[in-house]
Structures are given as structure tokens and as C-alpha cells.
């Protein structure tokens with residue numbers, strides 16, 4: 421077990437038995453899987469957390485199924501962990517209290533693609549890559565592109581406020597969620613948000629639900645803002661001596677007003693991993709920058725030329741390669757998209773972080789990361805969304821004896837990030853993975869306010885318990 425499970429109240433056996441009977445009676449046996457194999461498949465996500473075996477997995481086929489499940493579980497005091505594709509990186513979809521897993525992956529309709537109002541109305545189970553394809557076939561564009569886009573789903577993207585490489589220009593999922601249909605624990609359905617460009621009535625409840633990691637409500641429908649598909653895209657790959665030189669180049673590009681849609685950095689250790697996985701990475705490179713510009717053809721071409729000049733004249737650059745067609749662009753991206761899998765093969769254990777610092781502090785973050793790896797004797801590699809100051813620091817080790825040193829290195833990374841004016845998570849959420857560190861960044865008053873908000877939505881604490889917040893301090897008897 422790489423990540424310790426939080427200390428959460430577990431449901432009583434008789435309540436679970438009654439819940440299984442009530443769910444099957446209401447939804448039908450085919451939607452309520454209580455088999456051991458069926459339930460075991462829902463104990464993990466793509467983080468290193470393993471939950472407790474759920475008593476049942478509800479495979480909702482409609483918003484009404486979601487509503488019924490949340491009503492029954494609430495009445496019987498059974499915890500519910502919502503889940504779409506389960507590709508999350510922080511344990512958000514992991515059932516730490518057992519109970520019921522509520523899968524919304526079958527709510528997979530693209531109900532509307534509206535070219536006049538530039539929006540899409542989709543179910544939470546739509547695969548993000550399928551939405552990309554559906555939009556692009558209509559000349560539309562849904563920019564958020566988490567690297568798991570081939571399998572991740574909109575419901576999870578919205579719950580975690582997912583990012584991705586294109587966030588540098590286009591922003592993260594939050595910028596595209598106009599409104600949601602959401603079901604509360606207990607079964608009440610709410611429709612915060614809008615279909616309009618503007619809208620300021622009441623509190624921005626939609627914004628509160630985006631990134632709430634499945635702790636406040638379960639999405640049954642999402643209304644997403646779209647943009648027009650940019651007709652031209654150019655990709656550049658710059659080879660650098662080292663990551664510090666690449667980081668300085670990122671800062672210079674941003675300062676000089678370049679707005680590529682992606683600006684991704686890979687450090688020396690990352691390139692070692694890529695070469696080990698068979699990717700043809702130039703042996704001279706000690707770091708890579710992947711830079712992609714888009715827009716109308718004339719504007720994109722000008723941005724491409726400017727970026728090319730800036731990269732070619734950056735101190736420490738070795739070479740700049742260019743891709744103008746889709747096939748050569750795919751080649752440049754293939755290695756980046758495959759990184760997570762390639763690093764997993766390097767060692768027996770891996771923990772991956774997604775810290776963010778202000779763009780101007782990127783080089784300091786990279787220096788601090790290297791130093792803390794050396795100090796604790798922990799191997800690490802770093803890559804990610806450099807334009808956003810958002811880096812994936814991956815710690816790798818092979819024996820359980822090394823785990824305490826890894827824990828110290830991670831805590832040092834969190835402290836260094838906060839000291840640089842940054843934040844613990846840029847795109848994967850807190851979940852169970854980062855809950856122990858939340859108090860390094862947020863005051864006890866701010867954490868208490870959020871717990872109180874959670875209690876308004878879910879007074880019995882049954883929806884996705886054990887996530888985000890550190891375990892409460894034990895009260896004196």
C-alpha cells in the first residue's frame with residue numbers, strides 16, 4: 421500500500437445488506453453488481469491509493485438511477501463514492517470507506533453540440549477524446565486535454581477540474597463549464613449555471629462544484645462552452661543542455677508575450693526514461709521544450725516564426741525541430757503523452773506530484789526538486805506544463821525501506837512549493853494523496869470553512885468521505 425487510507429467511519433454490515441437489497445429492488449439486478457470480482461475492479465484509480473472493497477457497484481444508466489442511488493444510500497447511512505472513468509491521479513474515485521461505488525460512465529450521450537451558442541451538453545460518462553472528435557468534426561473545439569483523454573471522462577474532468585498541456589493558452593476545465601445538473605446526497609437534483617455567455621445570478625455554485633472532487637454532488641449532465649477549432653497548428657521541439665536553461669527560456673517566452681497553446685518541459689531524468697522506453701530522443705539533449713502554437717493560418721504562422729526565433733536564440737539551446745503536418749506533430753507528442761507509462765516501468769514504486777509555482781519561479785522549483793532528491797537520496801524525474809509553472813515531479817524507488825525517505829522528500833517538495841508562492845496541486849486534485857499536506861498551504865480557518873460547506877451539501881458526511889481534508893484532530897475525552 422503506497423498511500424495510507426484515511427481514518428473514516430465505516431458503514432455497519434446490516435446497513436450495507438439493506439442497501440444492496442433496496443438498490444437491486446429499485447434499479448434491477450443488472451445495474452447493481454455485488455460480486456467480489458465486480459467490486460474489486462472499483463477499488464483503485466490511477467493513483468497509488470487502494471480503497472476498501474465496496475459492498476456494491478451501481479452502474480447508473482440514467483440521471484434517475486443516480487438520484488435513486490443517492491436517496492437510498494442517504495436513508496440507510498451508506499457512503500457513496502462517485503466515479504466516471506476512474507483515471508484520476510489522487511484517489512478521488514477510490515472508495516476509502518467501502519460502501520457503494522456509483523459509476524456514471526454509462527451516461528455517455530453527447531446530447532447537443534450547438535454551433536450558434538458554442539456549447540455542448542453531455543453526460544458525465546462521455547470520453548473526453550470522443551468529445552474532442554465530435555466537436556472537431558463540426559469545426560468546434562473543446563480545449564481541455566488531460567493526457568488521459570483517450571479514456572478519461574468529462575464527469576471526472578469536471579470533478580477534478582482537470583488540466584492538460586493546452587491549458588497554457590486555453591485554461592483548465594473550469595473555464596469551460598457553464599452549468600451542471602447535479603444530484604445531492606439524498607437525491608435532490610439542482611441545475612446551477614447557465615447556457616449564456618454571461619450570468620451573475622446568485623453565488624457561483626457551478627464554480628464551487630467544479631473541482632469539488634465528488635465530495636459535494638454527483639454530476640448527471642454538464643453544459644460546456646466551446647470555441648471554434650483553430651485551423652492552423654505548428655509544433656516545435658527545442659533541445660537544451662539542461663532543465664535550468666529550458667526553464668529560463670520558458671520565462672523569457674512568457675515575458676516577451678508569446679502565447680503558445682502548449683509549453684511543455686522534460687528534464688534530463690525524464691529523457692533517460694524516454695530513451696529506456698525506446699523513444700528516439702537525441703543523445704545530446706539534457707532537457708526538451710515542446711512548444712505548440714495555433715490560430716488562424718496567418719496569425720499562427722507569425723506566432724510560429726516568432727517562437728522559432730526565440731527558441732533558436734535562447735541561451736543553452738542545442739537545436740530546434742519543427743513539425744508542420746499532423747503526422748510529424750504526432751511523432752513529437754507521442755513521447756510526451758506516453759511519459760506516465762514510461763516512468764512507471766522504471767522502478768517498482770512511483771509517486772507522482774503536480775505542484776505549481778508562479779511562472780517566474782519555475783527554475784527555482786526545478787533546482788529545489790533536484791536538491792531535495794539528492795538530500796534524501798531519492799531518484800526523481802520532472803516533466804510537465806512549464807508554461808503554467810505546473811510540474812509533475814515523479815519519485816521512484818524499489819524497496820519498502822526507501823519509503824520513509826520518499827515521504828520526507830515529498831513533504832520537502834510541498835514545503836518548497838508553498839515557499840515559492842505555489843500550490844500543492846495544479847490539476848490532479850487533493851483526494852487522499854495530498855490530504856496530509858493541505859494544512860501546509862491552507863489555514864485552519866480556510867479548511868474549517870470548506871468542511872462546513874461540505875456539511876451543508878452532505879450533512880451526514882456520506883458522499884466521497886475521506887477526501888481532500890486531513891483527518892480531523894482527535895478530540896480530548
Ligand code: LAC
Nearest residue numbers: 567759760804812847
Ligand atoms: C500528465 C498527467 C500526468 O500531464 O497530468 O502527463
Ligand code: ZN
Nearest residue numbers: 584804812847
Ligand atoms: Zn499533467
